[in-house]
Amino acid sequence: MKPLVLYQLASLVLLGAGLAGLVKRRTLVGMLIAVELMLNGAGLSIVAATQLTGADATLGQLATLLVMGLAAAEATVALAAIVVVFRRFGHTRTDALTTLREQQ
Template sequence: MNPLLSYQVVAVLLLCLGLYALVARRTLIGMLIGVELMLNGAGLSIVAAAQLTPMDGVLGQLGALLVMGLAAAEATLVLAIVLVVSKRFGDAASDTPSELKG
C-alpha cells in the first residue's frame, strides 16, 4: 500500500469520526471535540501530501500550522460560548440556548 494512501485513509477516518461526533453529541463540548478531530484530519492530510509528493514540504508544514492556529482560535471562542451558556442556562446542551423563555 502506498504510504500517501495510508495517511489519506487515516485522515478520512479522522474526518468521518469527527463528523459523527459532531452530529451524535448533544453537548457543546462534544461537538467541539468532533470539530477538532476533523481539523486534525485535515492537517494530517496536508502534511502527508506535502511530504510524500514532489511539492515543497515547507508549504505543507505552513498549511498545518494554519490549521492548528484556526483550531486554537475556534476552541477558544467555543469554550467562551460554552461558559456563557452554562452560566446563563445552567446546562451546556446544544438545544438549551434555542429554547425561548416565556
C-alpha cells in the same frame, strides 16, 4: 498500497469520526471535541500530501501550523461561548438551546 493513500485513509477515519461525533453528541463540549478531530485529519492530510509528493514540503508544514493556530483560536472563542451559554441556561445541552433572546 502507496504510502500516501495509507495516510489519507487515516485522515479519512478522523474526518468520519469527527462528523459522527458532531451529529451524535448532545452537549457543546462533546461537539467541540469532534471538531478538533476533524481539524486534525485536515492537518495530517496536508502534511502527508506535501511530504510524500513532489510538492513544496515547507509550504505544507506551514499550512498545517496555520491550521493548528486557527484551531486554537476557534477553541478559545467556542469555550468562552460555552461559558456564556452555561451562565444563561445553566446547562450546555444542545437540544434545549433554542432561544436567542433574553428570557423575560
